[in-house]
Every structure is written in C-alpha cells, then in structure tokens.
Amino acid sequence: MSVTRSILSHMNIVLEDGSTADSTKASGKPAKLNIGDQTLSPAFEAEIVNLNEGDKHSFTLAPADAFGESNPDAIHYLDRSKFPADMELQAGVIVSFAGPGGSEIPGIVREVAGDSVTVDLNHPLAGHSVTFELEVVQVL
Incomplete structure (x- = not known):
C-alpha cells in the first residue's frame, strides 16, 4: 500500500509510570507520520487516520502495537x-x-x-505499553 497521507505532529511518548520517554517538542521538530506505507502498526494508523490540523489526541498501545514485544x-x-x-x-x-x-x-x-x-538489542521501549500524546501541526 502506498502513502495515503502524512501528518506532521508533535508527539510525547509516555511510559506506564507517567514518565516521558521521548518528546518532539524538546527538539522543536515534529515527527512525520506516514499513513499507508506500513511503517506504523495498524493499531497506530487506526488512531491517527482521521486526525486533522490542530487536533490533539492521546492513546495507549500494547507492546505488540507499539515497539514490539521483547525478543x-x-x-x-x-x-x-x-x-x-x-x-x-x-x-x-x-x-x-x-x-x-x-x-x-x-x-x-x-x-x-x-x-x-x-x-x-531490543528497542528500548519493546515490551512496554506506551501512551502517545499527539498534536497535529500539519496534514500533508
């Protein structure tokens, strides 16, 4: 499947204990999220597919839908x-x-x-449920 649209979004990745694992606001550079190119899990795409510029959305994903299970x-x-x-x-x-x-x-x-x-060699967030806090800057 090809990219159907892209979203520029500021994103916080929050761990189960409430601490922030990563934030694009710290660098001032929003993340580009491509919908439809299979770089994101289907569960992640389902959460962002209908977002528009200015939208704020928070959702939690299980390890398998976020950074994978620890191998x-x-x-x-x-x-x-x-x-x-x-x-x-x-x-x-x-x-x-x-x-x-x-x-x-x-x-x-x-x-x-x-x-x-x-x-x-697992991703540092593998095996963790994480919450994504998004603020859509632009829809491309």
Whole structure:
C-alpha cells in the first residue's frame, strides 16, 4: 500500500509510570507520520487516520502495537574482549554494533559479570505499553 497521507505532529511518548520517554517538542521538530506505507502498526494508523490540523489526541498501545514485544533472541552474551579495552561497560550503557549495509544497531548493556557482557538489542521501549500524546501541526 502506498502513502495515503502524512501528518506532521508533535508527539510525547509516555511510559506506564507517567514518565516521558521521548518528546518532539524538546527538539522543536515534529515527527512525520506516514499513513499507508506500513511503517506504523495498524493499531497506530487506526488512531491517527482521521486526525486533522490542530487536533490533539492521546492513546495507549500494547507492546505488540507499539515497539514490539521483547525478543529473548535479541539478548546476547558477549565476551569482554569483543569491546574496546578502554570502554567503560556497566548496566545502562548504550553500545553500537555494525549492522547490514553499514547501519548501526544500538544495544543496551544489561549486565557485566566478570568477562561476560549481556547486551540487549531490543528497542528500548519493546515490551512496554506506551501512551502517545499527539498534536497535529500539519496534514500533508
């Protein structure tokens, strides 16, 4: 399916505990959301398909409809020698790996135990229900 329309929208992504995980207002750059190109989940598209300029809309999506479920296959146990010797590895540190075509794949260090480093390549919001707070700036 091709893009049927696009929406420029300021967006807050709010976690279950009420904290804001991300906000386009901080950067001053609204997000472009394409409806119909399959980059958004069907549940997300259903929430925004009828929005117009000036509309404000808030909705909560389950993990499967937002950033996906946490995939245990995306958690890797690597030897400390795979990282630069001067890299400080501790839980919460984001590390980058080379992906296909020169892309970068971010991973979060979950645990360091001796020479074993646990790295999670899931999206940081995978496995979480999230609330999207949208304010439509423009319909394209």
